Amino acid sequence: MLQLLTKKSSNSLRLQKTKILISKYKNCKFSTKPSSAAAVVEKQDEENVMSPPISLLNQRVSTSEASGNASFILSQLNSLPEKDAIQRPLDFAVLRNVSELDDSPLPFEEVPGPFILKLWEKYWKYVPLFGTQLIRSVLINRLTEGRLQWNRNVTPIRYLFDEYGPVVKLKGPFAGDIVLIHRPEHIQKVFNEENDYATRSAIDILQHYRLNYRKYRFAGPYSAQETQGLQWLKIKKSLEMPIKKQINNQFAKLEITCDELLQRIRLMKNRQDEVSGNFNQELLRWGMESFWIILLNKKLGYLESTGYSETSEASRFIDALSTAHLYMSRCETGFQVWRFMETPFSKKLFNSCDVIDETIEKYIRIFQSSRLHESPSNYNKNENICSSITENLLVDHSMNPDEVSTLLMDMIILGVQAAVNSQAFLLYFLAKNPRVQKRLFNEIISKTKDYPILNKETLEKMPYLDACIKECLRIRPPFPYLTRLLPKDIILHGYKIPKGTYLIMANQITSMREENFEDPEKFKPERWLQNDDSFSAYSYLPFGKGLRSCMGENIAKLEMMLLTAKIIRNFRVEYEYSEICSRFLMMNVPNRPLRFRFVERD
Ligand code: HEM
DSSP: OHHHHHHHHHHHHHHHHHHHHHHHHHHSOOOOSOOOHHHHHHHSOHHHHHSOOGGGSOTTOOHHHHTSOHHHHHHHHTTSGGGGTOOSHHHHHHTSOGGGOOSSOBOGGGSOOOSHHHHHHHHHTTOOOOOHHHIIIIIHHHHTTTSSOTTOTTHHHHHHHHHHOSEEEEOOTTTOOEEEEOOHHHHHHHHHTOOTTOOOOOOHHHHHIIIIISOOSOOOTTSSSGGGSHHHHHHHHHHHHHHHHHHHHTHHHHHHHHHHHHHHHHHHOOTTSBOOTTHHHHHHHHHHHHHHHHHHSOOOOTTSGGGGSTTSHHHHHHHHHHHHHHHHHHHHSSOOGGGTSOOHHHHHHHHHHHHHHHHHHHHHHHHHHHHTTSOHHHHHHOGGGSOSHHHHHHHTSOOOHHHHHHHHHHIIIIIIHHHHHHHHHHHHHHHHOHHHHHHHHHHHHHHHSSOSSOOHHHHHTOHHHHHHHHHHHHHSOSOOOEEEEOSSOEEETTEEEOTTOEEEEOHHHHHTSTTTSSSTTSOOGGGGTSOOOOSOGGGOOTTOOGGGSOSSHHHHHHHHHHHHHHHHHHEEEEOOSSOOOEEESSSEEESSOOOOEEEEOO
């Protein structure tokens, strides 16, 4: 009883202290300098502050959470009636004793973030099951106390920004601390510091597949291996020209591939002009066929009738690619038991990766047996001999077949899928915005009336088409986050972020905020046609930025322009069903079947 009474009185003492704290805050002149709540709190009796006036706190707060640090308490105070007066991270700053303010950055420890991780940390450090992807998804969902579901793309991260401000720290017991940002000026600062060893977070399961399962030496550009250094950048730089050349040289083949897809649409449509739900697979076939044309200089018949037989290489490859995508995502999120033993998911993933790998290897062997006996000098004499990027990698860069195979597989699993899903979203946005579609149709007709065959120059004269693609990638970038390992200490929002911290730059959130784009939810391609430099280049980064930016940007844009122009010139695209949103399967993918109507134009 006595204990209870003491507890009660100490609680009211804490309540009083908290109120004093709030009134101090209210009376204090607003300072723009960042400061720290912790500094104020340090002055309090630690015991008192560490056990907050729970009755005052939001219902969600459990006692164990409440026994946390000062940031936690103050963040919970924001849900008190006084919350209008107290804002989030800036408030922590304002609460510091004014006399202590100076220009020096605040220590990393004071970056706000969910506290509950601190409790779990003790347990986690003995269970090395966690990878970067986990931190991004499961963990964040857990932190949001069950209000958000798994694989819900950017929602959990948006929640964290709303809760903690523009710079949020996640204590990563195993993978290291992670800092989340979304403001363009912060993102710009990170890219300004980038050096030749720019490192992204890896897709761990793919790295595991290459290094441990296949025993390759090269883990691919989406790994955190040494390839992330100068060697990769050298290869990447030297491929810029060949890719450009290849896009120009292979334009006619890419166009034929689009025509084949149009034929497939005509075959697939039912009486209501509607294609079946697995139209995404058709787009995947188009994406793969286009990829092979550029990378192998070959049409492999993915959209030809032979390619549809169940036993065909094309069908097996497309199945493997879809399966790999699904299980890669499942392995990366959740408990990563595959780190210790084969699991049903990792088995399915590896089997599909084997199919992809073996197909790529087959074409590499065909190339080797037909060309490698020629002397390298021949390649220089006749430019056409090195007619595909794959040959270029093998011959000019002396990459070994395993390395080439790994690189192509990364490009396929992530790059081709990104282009295909973006194309799917673009058709959806056009279907849902008939006025935009009409304007696009008019542009296509006006630019092609004298030239029934599209060419690259004609496409370049279609600014509205380009704007539609940009707008689609703004609202649904395939990759909603960019990541970098900080090469040196930087100051963000007044906090010192140390070298070696992983930064997650939430680029989808950036481009969906009102302060960066007016009416961000609306599909308004027109915004890209205004000579408006009011938005920062760093508020829209669907292809990333800097040395590690997307290598397939030109390929993807051209493929999308070509196919969209062809489809819109031939069909009016409609969609009658519920809204198609995105779900996160290592990238944004449509969450519903693509049951478009393709109505033939007169
Ligand atoms: C709409 C389609 C695409 C989008 C939006 C996209 C976006 C991205 C993004 C955001 C990155 C990471 C950039 C960074 O960290 O700064 C990336 C990297 C990469 N992308 Fe793409 N991509 C697309 C299509 C493609 C295609 C078709 C290919 C290949 C044919 C490709 C190949 C690559 C490669 C190899 C990298 C790694 C580059 C490096 O690490 O240096 N991408 N892409």
